[in-house]
Amino acid sequence: MTIEEEHRALRGRGEERARLDALLARAASGSSATLVLRGEAGAGKSALLDDAVHRADGFTIARVNGVESEVELAYAVLQQLCAPFVERVDSLPEPQRQALGTAFGFRSGAPPDRFLVGLAVLGLLADAAEAAPLLCVVDDAQWVDTASAQTLAFVARRIAAERIGMLFAVRQGDAGDTESDLFDDLPGLRVPGLADADAEALLEEATVGPLDDRVRSRIVAEARGNPLALLELARDPGAAELSFGSSPGDGRLAARIERGYAQRLERLPADTRRLLLIAAADPSGDVALLWRAAQRIGVPAAAVAPAQEAGLLELGAQVRFRHPLLRSAVVRAATDGERRAAHSALAEAVVGEGEADYRAWHRAQAALGVDGEIAAELEAAADRARARGGWAAAASFLTRSTELTPDPAARAGRALDAADAWMQAGGLERARSLFALAKAGPLRDVDAARAQLIAARLAFASTRGREAPALLLEAASRFETLDPATARDTYLDAFTAALFAGRLADGGGALREVATAIAQRSRPAVPSSACALLLDGFAQLVTSGYAAGVPLLRRALDALRADPLGDDDALRWLWPASRAARAVGDDRSWLELTARSVELARRTGTLTMLPIALTERFTVDLFVGDLPAALAVAAEADAVTEATGRGLSPHIAFLRAAWGGDESRARSLLDANRAEVSARGEGLWLAGTELTSSVFLNAFGRYDEALAVAERAATHPFELGLSTWVYPELIEAASRGEHPETGADALERLTEIARASETEWALGVLARCRALLSEGDDQEVLYRESLERLARTRIRVASARTQLVYGEWLRRQGRRVDAREQLRAALAFFQEVDMAGFAERARRELAATGETARARTVDTTNDLTEQEALIARLAAEGRSNPEIGAQLFISPRTVEWHLGKVFTKLGVTTRRELRSGAATSLQRGLAGV
Known part of the structure; x- marks a missing residue:
């Protein structure tokens, strides 16, 4: 057969x-x-x-x-x-x-x-x-x-x-x-082994001539139902020995089969074995290449016949071995010299510039000892592999190049390149091994600085915090005289790593240490770019306070909006810039830069950045009060993380649960992720959950709990984008209990931030917080100021929060009619964005004024899934099926399939109807999401 x-x-x-x-x-x-x-x-x-x-x-x-x-x-x-x-x-x-x-x-x-x-x-x-x-x-x-x-x-x-x-x-x-x-x-x-009856039947079919019962039984027992083992043992001339209890001596079935193949190979002519070795050494399966290589070492075409007659090899469109274990057996049966000869013949037989990588690889396998020329070819092949995004291939080429490099300094440099490539490919253990080899060799100054940077990035890739800030900081300082641009980018990496690590960094003070080093580094008297301004602003904010840092950050944000960065710089700087915009209360920059960040990540297909950009944008849409947009972003983030084989961002999932008042889900997410996040050293996630938890607890009027959580978060004041907004939660919680001193201290810090920022968002929230801690007529003036300032921003959540506490104050003043106006507006918004806790609080207050507010009811019979809602939204915006598929990592045909279900659920038949009724239909469809 x-x-x-x-x-x-x-x-x-x-x-x-x-x-x-x-x-x-x-x-x-x-x-x-x-x-x-x-x-x-x-x-x-x-x-x-x-x-x-x-x-x-x-x-x-x-x-x-x-x-x-x-x-x-x-x-x-x-x-x-x-x-x-x-x-x-x-x-x-x-x-x-x-x-x-x-x-x-x-x-x-x-x-x-x-x-x-x-x-x-x-x-x-x-x-x-x-x-x-x-x-x-x-x-x-x-x-x-x-x-x-x-x-x-x-x-x-x-x-x-x-x-x-x-x-x-x-x-x-x-x-x-x-x-x-x-x-x-x-x-x-x-795929398990065959049952004994099936194994015996297969053995019977494969055996030529009679087979002793004892041999048959031993073969079946030895093969353990493995079909290939049955077939190969049946062909083994030494199989009869099994009837006398002989043991193969190795429990690995694959090894037993390989030995059987090796015995069959020994009986083949020498030229046939050489031809099989060339075929086994070439991964492409190219029949023409096989014959060209065979011709170069004098193997005649007739040498293939014995292999074909033995059922070991087929030559069709491609070279095909009977089984991969046969290929392995052919290679292992050859001597080192025979293997090198086969690879040398294949290298000479490779034609065409497009096959240079194959040629270099075969030459490397044929090399004996070090060879600088081949090492250089492999380095060039690694460059081509990197250009194609093949980091694992580049790493392998560079590893072999390192082994072949005679010069110690060049060998250390290539080992460093290989370590970097393995890190990019996700092979951290291989990266560490090559890094150790590089460190042992003589490194030039620039390579020593690169080694420091790679060590830091290895630490960051492994733990996401703890050790990385200090290592990146040391690398940045070494690059100052060698490459100022790389130094600047590395200082930002150090600052970002310290921000991620937060309170969990080694020593606990990484952010201040990094900021101090940035502030003290050598730099022009006047920063020359938006990036330099942003970096200096971060450093001054942490080392000298908001009054010193915010003006620099505001200038940097204005410059980034006026003169957008190129793609490479934008991929590095837009996320920290977005965090800075949130920290200083610059809603215009926050909205614009997060939108730009998402667009850039989508356009360039940079999926390392896209989940981070989507997470920040999700928060923006929630604060703006655009729930459909926020859910669309969450669905896209889900699509990205599913496509990459990872789970949904815990920040988005936790924020959604807390926002919607689902305490059980929020606590479950906290419990499921806290240990892993803490082990990795990601203090930023802990700070984010503390802020979100304080908002949730304030929403449900659990003020003592909210105060405890907010105080814990406020002890880490420079976890950017969070400290600014935890003070209002702390102040609201303190104002509802017996903690006036705590509220006053937080108000003092919020006042410094808001007056340094001078944005309507920050000043509007400050006015609300001052009202909460004031008495008499000043309170109403401050509430009114808060509403007026926040009306000039797009942060609708902040405005609705002011309406709620203002309405509560009015009711307590006995002004029920005025209270209802504020509470109705707040309730309508909280219901619109599904903020369940605040909606319930507003409803209770309205009831206390004598007005009954019914809970919102929505016909959810036509609810869309999150993915369907996002596809419907994109289609309503005029996106084509290929465009939607590209954004959600699905094919256009799958988009069409989902749209068919959307049309059925929403009762429309065309995209025109979907667009014309998008606002009503999509809001109804999103109701159950």
Whole structure:
């Protein structure tokens, strides 16, 4: 039987075939599906894939195999999978077209974001599936290169309403074999060994001639139901020894099978073994390359016949081994010299400039000892890999380049580059190992500074706080004389790391320490840019107070609005600038800069920044009182985090729960995340939850609890964007209890901030807080001032909070009619934005005036899900299906599918009707979200 025929002769796989049939049926009907087959080597995963392909009538098939030696080459497997569809690339939106072209080496450009590449592949496959259902099959997925695996896992998570089936096979089970965690969260099916009866039947079919009963029983027992083991043991001329109780001596089944293959290889002619070695050493499976390399070392074409006759190798469109373990056995059976000769022949046989990475890799494998020329080629290959976004490939190239570099200083520098690349690829342990190698070598001044920076970033990547601020600060100081621009950016990184760490940083005073160093560094007498102004403003705010820092921050914010930064600088500086705008109460800058930050992250596909930008924008929309916009941002953040395989931002989830008055959910989120956040050293998250908790407790009139939480947050006054706004919560809570001194101290600090800021938002909130702690006629004057100032801002939440406390004060003065006017307005707003606690408080106060306010009731029979509501909102704004899909990391066909459900729920039939009735329909649809 041929390899394919053997794979189709399936026994005992009824359950597995039923699951595969279900996947094919779903894909054919337009409901995409994914399945990962997991099992030990030889369990029959490949046979099941073959069977699925054979029975996928009417499907377009795209099939690839992971190869162990190919894991170093970025996007190698993905490019093979997409090769039949490359003519469809021009149909993709330009950012996706650029990203995919750069990843595959068709275009030059900046390294593409891997999720933008994933979206491009999703669009490409969805487009291909329009003509006929598509089945994507990836065998030996544990050997798929990292960039390809990340992209395929992304696509598998995002397919929904396309006619696409995705099948993966991953080896696991033997000692030392580990499954790629990139596929862990995908639907899986364990492929077990065969039952004894099925194993005996398969063995009978595979055996030529009679087989002794004792041998048969021992083979079945030895194979433990593994189909490949059964087939290989049946072919093993030494299998008869099993009847006398001989043991293979190694419990690993894969090792036993490999040894069986090795014994079969020994019986082949020398030229055939050399040809097999060349085929095993080449990850591309290119038949033409195999023959060119074979010709260079004098292997005749006739050498392939014995391998084909033994069923070990097939040459079709690509070179195909009987099993990956055979490929491994071929490589292990060869001597070092034979392996180097094979790689050398392949390097000489590679043609075309586009194959330079393959040539460099083969030359590196053929090298004996150090070789500066090959090391330089590998460094160039790493640069090309980085340009395609293949950080894991770049790291591997640089690691081998380091090993081949003869000069100690150059070797240390390349080890540093390799450590940086491994860090970018997420391989922190490999990064630490290469970093240690770099530190042991002689480093030039600039490399020593880079080493300090990489050490700091490794610490930040590992813990998100604690050690990172001090390490980044030291790196920034070393760069001052070497590269002032890098020094400035690193000082910002240090400040940001200290802000993240907050109270949990090592020593507890990281923010002040970093700010002091920034204030004392060498710099021009007059800051030359908005970024320099912002950095100096941060430093002065922390070291000298709001009166010194706020004017600089205000100038920086004005400059950033008037003269926007380029994309690279904006990606680094917009988030801290947005935090500064919130801290000083500059609502105009806060709204504008957060909108710019989200737009930039979307446009550039920078998904490391997008969740952070969306989180800040979510807070903006809540403060503005635009609940549909806030929920749309939350749904987008959910789409991003789902697409990247991570959970929803705990800040957004917690803020939503507290905002809506869901104490049980809020406490659950706190409990679930506090230990992990504390372990990572993210004090900023703790400060945020304290502020949000104090708002929640004030909303429900639990003032003593609110005061305790707010006081705890206020002891860390420079956790930017939070300290400004925790004082009003502290003052309100203190004014309702017997804590006038506590309220007065907080008012003094808020007064300093507001008068330094001189914004209507800050001064309006200050007037409300002064009213809460005043007596007599001054109170009404201050409440009126607060309303007037806040009316000139877009921070509607602050205005409604003033209306509520003003209405409460009026009622207590016996002015019921005047109180109702304020309380009605406050209640209407709180109901509009679903602030349940404050709405209930306003309703109680209205009832105390003699007016009954009914709780809002909404017909929720047509409720939309969050994703449906966001898609409806974007469609109502005039976005096309491809544009919506690009923003939410889904295909245009899935967008169309969701819109069909939206139309049904909202009772509309066209986008025109959706646009004309968007305000009413979407608000109704969002009611139950």
